[in-house]
Amino acid sequence: MALVQIENVSKTYKTGDIEVKALNDINLAIEKSAFVSFVGPSGSGKTTMLNMIGCLDKPTKGKILIDDKQVDIFNRQKRAAFRGQRIGFIFQSFNLFPVLTAYENIEYPLVMIKNEPLEKRKELILDILDSVNMLNQKDKFPDQLSGGQKQRVAIARALVTQPKLVMADEPTANLDKESSINVIRLMRDMKDKFSTTFIFSTHDPQIMEEAEITYNLVDGKLS
């Protein structure tokens, strides 16, 4: 059974009288531990696709199953709980909490969402910090870190809850070439280490090459 199953999914946005079809009758299945990228030009529906799979948004039509759960019928509260338990997120602009140190940013989902006890938290955080090679930067605040370092912390935050799925919308868009490659390779290493499914979007050809499976989106359709 695939981890992610998308059946006849369409998403339409309404802006006044104008209807924009961001996704058009998409069908696909993503297996566990896959390293998948969605590529395509701006406005092709990459972010919408990731939002659907990440349970951040609901499709206008169709069915989405993640880990055998039909998530498109979940209400707001249930979707939030599902995301907290099963999905990690990496954002283009890192989206670290500026008032928390690297350590505390990674700790955030363990405290605020999973309520893990202190000892277990500490063990998980130090382990993941070591994995992303940020142990010596753990007490720094985001504004004291470089872009690449911030994204490493963001990856650690996404993985610390040991999710089955990590969504990354253009995770390298704000990074230089070298950092981009390092971040995407770190993501792949993490996928191998934790058997987590990574789904990311990009329009950088060099990054696309790192993916095991690439889906090309054009005008909301898979091509």
Next chain:
Amino acid sequence: MNRVFKIAFRNLLRYKRRTILTSLLITFGIVLVIMFSGLAGSFKTMMIGQITDSNLAQMQIHKKGYVSSIDTMPLDLTLNTNQYKKIEQLLSNDSEIIAWTPRIKLNAMLSNFTDTTNIRLNAISPESEILVCPNVGDRITFDKKRESKILLNKGEVIIPEKLARGMKLKIGDPIVLVANNKDGSVNGLNFKIAGIIESILGPQGKEGYMHINDAQELLRMNRPEVIEIAIRLHDFDKLNKVFKALSAKLKTFINKKGKPEFEIHTWEKLSPFSNIAIMIDFMTITMKIIMIAIVLISILNVMMMSVYERTREIGTMAAIGTSPGRIMSLFIAEGIMMGLISAIIGNIIGFSGIFLLNIYKISFSFGRQENLILSPSVNITELLWVSGIVLFISVFASLQPAYKASKMEPVDALRHV
């Protein structure tokens, strides 16, 4: 929960200038309330003390109907010996009452053998009067050579200073008092001026004093009669409780017409200062309302700004699975912390201000009274109330922005620029 407050505190520090300015504003409001309550409360307490301890007493009992015709000082509404004894027995059984004293109020003509004028007199029993109104002597100027420790001896009068000035009377001068008794017959007696009393607020504040036995003689009362019984309690704070209990007991005394025989009033019904006291209370409440408005608007404004500026951050929180309730609690915690910090600082400054005012005594004049010294005080209950109001309003003001934050769709919030 600790983590929620830790994040809230750091978020407050993130916008230092805004947090400091808002906290200062709230602190100012709290200090304003504490200082005003302390000063106004002190002024009110002092004035009430002046009135009740030097002239009026805390409560008075009269024959029914006396107070409504008090301006004419009627002599036909007296308490006879039997009635006085009944009341005395009632008062002696009440452990809250420390002392009581009989009085006769009368109008008389005062003559210095050249000129004649009207005088309102309060005929007192000096020994018990001093127990009921311990500060009565403070307003009186006696002859420096006076040996008697008693407020007033028989054959002596104390006259109001205005009258003494107008009639060019001095301490030791002889005068004649002429009064009509309740039957209309006139009597006159010679007296010596023992002292001159300064006026205080209210009609009773312009009365002279004479000995109750002299008044009974002047009014040709064959059997002792009194007009009023003034009462003092152990604890002024129990005034209303004792008043209610005494009122109920006095209502059981019925006259031949089946109507209540006596009436009892607290100082509030007898002095015009009670209206000023009500105004002071009203102004204190107004100050509190101003403080509530300051806290409400300040925190609401800060929290709304905060939610707007941190929309993407809220989106991130929601996206990674933070429940709407948790997001709401983060923003409410910020409001509470701002209110709490301001309340603590405001209480410290307000309390210190009151403390300083007590060190550097503030003196002022009120009417004809000069060098009145304010001793402002604020009790812990008041501080707790003010802090409680601030915290409650902080939560209330944070609710709407926090609710708005918790209701944000992550997908929309993450798009926010």
